[in-house]
Amino acid sequence: MTKSNDIIERLEKQLAHFSFDPKTENIGTVEKNNDGVVIASGLSRAMIGELVMFTKDESGVVLNLDEDSVSIILLGSGDDIKEGDTVKTTGKLLSIGASEDLLGRVINPQGVPLDGKGKIKKTKDMPLERIAAGVVEREPVNIPLKTGVKAIDSMIPIGRGQRELIIGDRGLGKTAIAIDTIINQKSYHKSLKPVICIYVAIGQKQSTVAQIVAKLKETDAFSYTIVVAANAPDAATLQYLAPYAGVAIAEYFMEKGEDVLVIYDDLTKHAWAYRQLSLVLRRPAGREAYPGDIFYLHSRLLERAVKLNKKNGGGSITALPIIETQAGDISAYIPTNVISITDGQIFLQGDLFNIGIRPAINVGNSVSRVGGAAQTDSMKSVSGKMRLELAQYRSLEAFAQFGSELDAATLSQLEKGKRMSEILKQPQYQPMPESLQILSIWAVTNNYLDDIEVQHVQRFEKELHEYAKTHAKKLLEVLDGGEKLNDQTSKLLKKTLEDFKKVFTI
Amino acid sequence: MSHKLIKELVLASYTNGNLDPEKVEKIVRLLNRALLKQYIKALKNRELETIVCVESPYELDKRYKKNLEDMFPKKKIAYNLDPTLISGLRITQNDLIYELSLKITLDQILKKIRENYD
Numbered sequence: 233m234t235k236s237n238d239i240i241e242r243l244e245k246q247l248a249h250f251s252f253d254p255k256t257e258n259i260g261t262v263e264k265n266n267d268g269v270v271i272a273s274g275l276s277r278a279m280i281g282e283l284v285m286f287t288k289d290e291s292g293v294v295l296n297l298d299e300d301s302v303s304i305i306l307l308g309s310g311d312d313i314k315e316g317d318t319v320k321t322t323g324k325l326l327s328i329g330a331s332e333d334l335l336g337r338v339i340n341p342q343g344v345p346l347d348g349k350g351k352i353k354k355t356k357d358m359p360l361e362r363i364a365a366g367v368v369e370r371e372p373v374n375i376p377l378k379t380g381v382k383a384i385d386s387m388i389p390i391g392r393g394q395r396e397l398i399i400g401d402r403g404l405g406k407t408a409i410a411i412d413t414i415i416n417q418k419s420y421h422k423s424l425k426p427v428i429c430i431y432v433a434i435g436q437k438q439s440t441v442a443q444i445v446a447k448l449k450e451t452d453a454f455s456y457t458i459v460v461a462a463n464a465p466d467a468a469t470l471q472y473l474a475p476y477a478g479v480a481i482a483e484y485f486m487e488k489g490e491d492v493l494v495i496y497d498d499l500t501k502h503a504w505a506y507r508q509l510s511l512v513l514r515r516p517a518g519r520e521a522y523p524g525d526i527f528y529l530h531s532r533l534l535e536r537a538v539k540l541n542k543k544n545g546g547g548s549i550t551a552l553p554i555i556e557t558q559a560g561d562i563s564a565y566i567p568t569n570v571i572s573i574t575d576g577q578i579f580l581q582g583d584l585f586n587i588g589i590r591p592a593i594n595v596g597n598s599v600s601r602v603g604g605a606a607q608t609d610s611m612k613s614v615s616g617k618m619r620l621e622l623a624q625y626r627s628l629e630a631f632a633q634f635g636s637e638l639d640a641a642t643l644s645q646l647e648k649g650k651r652m653s654e655i656l657k658q659p660q661y662q663p664m665p666e667s668l669q670i671l672s673i674w675a676v677t678n679n680y681l682d683d684i685e686v687q688h689v690q691r692f693e694k695e696l697h698e699y700a701k702t703h704a705k706k707l708l709e710v711l712d713g714g715e716k717l718n719d720q721t722s723k724l725l726k727k728t729l730e731d732f733k734k735v736f737t738i
Numbered sequence: 739m740s741h742k743l744i745k746e747l748v749l750a751s752y753t754n755g756n757l758d759p760e761k762v763e764k765i766v767r768l769l770n771r772a773l774l775k776q777y778i779k780a781l782k783n784r785e786l787e788t789i790v791c792v793e794s795p796y797e798l799d800k801r802y803k804k805n806l807e808d809m810f811p812k813k814k815i816a817y818n819l820d821p822t823l824i825s826g827l828r829i830t831q832n833d834l835i836y837e838l839s840l841k842i843t844l845d846q847i848l849k850k851i852r853e854n855y856d
Contacts (some may be wrong), residue, residue: 255842256837257837273783275833300783
């Protein structure tokens, strides 16, 4: 059969199902068009969050219902909308077309491709605003989401379905941790259940987003990633909608039983965009001029991160929101809001960054409230005491700076702490498999690095990994299995390290 | 002056369902420019509520007109011709439009095809 016959047959099938509905339209008249917000009279049947259409293909979303007017936020520039123009309701809530074709694409919050690769076929319309899954549909977080970052996977573990905040000043590597996490999911695509990644860029420079996309392509991580971008030059409306578009796409995959990771980079700019819209809408301003529902803005978004039980498909959405602080102040309005919403935070500190500790994670202020349950037994058994020892080292380090004489025990604790800090350093875009992470941590916590000079620790680690890859494949397989370290594995670890130390030369 | 009061003034401007010029003149004298603007807008809205606009591709016969008058009692019906509708009617009542024309059906079919095919 020819292609044209195929098309005609499909058309006929569709016509058979076509039902004619007498259309009722609710219309209104534009009264004002100010800074991306239109005030229209009429529209007596408009609903909050409803999509409305203007003439000349412009569209908007109803955000305020007043006694005899409605306020509409515009999705486009709205330059052509004039006083007296007609506006129509559509009876639809704002939604985004989702399908597998979105993987490896860059889109805006309306689903319009930004990568110049042509139209994206949509399978299902997913509403941007939706009530999060209830208690009955959920189950506790119990599967790890490995970031490939030693400091996080060992001390602040993240589980699939968790909401973990990444917080810190600008330029400390918040986005780097998020990108490393995306890159690390590549390894899962070979064996375990894959994780689909969605990176939502809010108010970012276009060059930054381009760099991230290039890095993801370079590391073969783009094939399972979707980038939703509402960049700095885009309208505040698009920046406000971007995270909701991201989570709507995530829900499409989650409904199919997939595990999804969504990164919101960053929610500070999201709050700014919403503040801008709220002020133009003349909503009453509260603290720092944010509107009264700024908490709800983020809580309803992050509540959609979920681990569904098997009855409901078993999918999950893990959220990694990012918040930018000013001068390390985590007690500001938006940071405290998001800290209280999430299940933990990874706090990056400028002082640590400046002395060369990268990722600059402040272990004392960072916490994962639910991830521990998802951590593998093998990692749990080696990293248990490290967090405490590292925190003790940081406080002792401050005292040691006074130069007073220290006892032998304190000195040895300080020396060990230095090596621990050193071993937790990790270059950007180089996530590490769990087996190698365990090997490094086991070595440092079991004093195998005590006789290695601090400046040689990183070389020691690198060469140890190379050695293990060639001489201890079986050990690495056992460690990757995730089971608790037994005597046999401990013996193997001990033997590998002793053998390596014989060949390691300074 | 509140929005509620403007509405009350609009209601007071009518006598037996018709706009009373004497009452309007009295009210207008009391209002400043901003309030007058609100008053005119409210009057326009009130007038729109009383009118039903029926568009058809050809002149409707008396039987249809009678049916429409029964459907919208106490409303003034304005009949307009719009040949682009092909067949059927378009009824506009205040901010509601009832699309019952062949044109809208064809438009819906076209839209559906465009959504499904590149």
